[in-house]
Amino acid sequence: MEHQDTPAQAGQDAGATPHAGRIAFERLRERTDELELLVSGLFAFALLALPPRILDAYQRASVHVDGVLDQILRYGYLVGAGLCYALAVAFIVHLSIRAYWVGVIGLKSTFPDGIRWDRLPLVGPVTRGFYQRSIGGLDDMIDGADRAASIVFAMTTLMALVIAWTGLYMVLGLLAGWLAGGLFADRERAAIAVFLGLAALLMLVGLGAPFADRVAARREAAGRDAGWARRLGERVLRIYGWLIPQRLVYTVQYTLQSNLPNRRFMFAYTGGIVFAFFISSWVLLNHERLAYVDSYRVLGEEAAWEGMHSAHYEAMREGPHRSTVVPMIPSDRVADTHLRLFIPHRPQRDNDLARERCEGLVDGRNEATGPAAADLARRCLASLWTVALDGAPVPLDDFVASERQDLGMRGLTGYIEVGGLRPGLHRLELAWNPEGGDSGRDRRRTYRIPFWFTPGIDQPHAAP
Structure with a gap:
């Protein structure tokens, strides 16, 4: 039977040099x-x-x-x-x-x-x-x-x-x-x-390569020299070859x-x-939603944040909420006489507002040294927030600038006295930029943190 060359072999026989792999x-x-x-x-x-x-x-x-x-x-x-x-x-x-x-x-x-x-x-x-x-x-x-x-x-x-x-x-x-x-x-x-x-x-x-292709095609079709267009296109392609x-x-x-x-x-x-x-x-x-697809028609995302949300409690911050930047307290149940509150500093929101409102910053930066640096940071960040406990304002004068390696954040830390409260449910309410409007990047943002004061359960009362 007569042997017939394959197309590839025919191409090689016609003058193509086979690649020796x-x-x-x-x-x-x-x-x-x-x-x-x-x-x-x-x-x-x-x-x-x-x-x-x-x-x-x-x-x-x-x-x-x-x-x-x-x-x-x-x-x-x-x-x-x-x-x-x-x-x-x-x-x-x-x-x-x-x-x-x-x-x-x-x-x-x-x-x-x-x-x-x-x-x-x-x-x-x-x-x-x-x-x-x-x-x-x-x-x-x-x-x-x-x-x-x-x-x-x-x-x-x-x-x-x-x-x-x-x-x-x-x-x-x-x-x-x-x-x-x-x-x-x-x-x-x-x-x-x-x-x-x-x-x-x-x-x-x-765009230089398509332009050169079109010009070269037109000039060559008309019988004119297209050398400059070809050189332009090749130079552009060579530049892109580096990238x-x-x-x-x-x-x-x-x-x-x-x-x-x-x-x-x-x-x-x-x-x-x-x-x-x-x-x-x-x-x-x-990513911060409880589920990517859900059917919550009654207790939706807005209701969850307005109620009790795990992101506000350090003991409950699991999964995607480990890095959520919101104010937080240690737990939903408090037995001590003081409640620790951490207000995180979020550069994405705070920096622009601080540049406008905080005196003592140099082009938006805190260039003070020693204790003055911490005091300036506290006064600046505190001016961006208001805090209330059961509707009563909480002063931020005793809060201190802090770094929380366990949370991977910096912010303000303070202890709010709760020893005189009645046992049961209480609420902290915080507002960032309280004078802000209802829309935009600098809009007012409100955080509500419910907690239960339980001194009789976790810490027995002293004998009369």
Whole structure:
């Protein structure tokens, strides 16, 4: 029988130089399925365990910063958690397709003839003809599942590279803006301006390649020289080659894009990236809820915060509320004569308001030394709050500036006398920026902390 060259061999015979790889492609192809299953199995469910840890790290770090630094941390969380969620879902889909593929191969080995249409009950000629055309046989399903699994796996690695690289440059751009903003009086606005300037410059440079392509195509079609356009395009692409791992990204992207329907590819490509940021943003916005999905129609989120919420009690701060920045007391039950109250300092909210209201700060910073520094901090933060016990105002003159390593926060700590109260339920009410309005970043925020005074249970009364 006469030997016929494959298309690849024909191309090589026509003048293409074969790539002398260390391992033959066919040998690699035989093991691709095993490698895909191994990678997906290792990463699919392990990735789902990472986002809660990333969120916890973000919460603990964001307590200490504001402005651009907080945006850097927030974007780092969105990229890290979004990448984990997107990859986990993609790998689970890939595992499901591969599991189906393995099952169909098992059927093929057990029943080589596949579907025996003549032995199916209640299947007439119309139904039989429709299904024979639409679903095909086992061989078609094996080939289709194998193709789909390989495409999903390649698309997953592509999205991972793009999301990670984009996130890296966004974080580096924000950090560069923050560092450059230190040269100006208003650091935050200068940092944002520098970041937007860098992003705009990068986008303008990126438009150079499509512009050069269009100009070169038009000039060459008209028979004119397009050398300058080609040089411009190549220089732009060379610059982008320093910024983007082109061999890692574009090799996979262009292979998929040129062999798949363009609309479907772009929908899956952009949809995966949008999903990554959507799911991480949704988790961030709802992480303090008792459940992401619930049916509480009577005792909802607002009622829970207005009642007894575990975030206000140090002994109950578990799960997502470990880093919630709200005023807190040690426990819901008090037996001593004094109740400890900790009012946390939250730079994201306090810094701007303190810059406007607190005398003694130098450009919003406390540059005093020694005891004067602590006294200035106390007076400044105390001016932002009002405290009341059962409706009676509580002065903050005896509160002290403090650092709580156990909570990972700084703030004001004071002891409120409760020994003269009657046993039973009492309420602390705190208001941040009590003169603020009902909306906006500086709006009035009210916190209510119920507690039970139980001296007869936890601390026996002295004998008369």
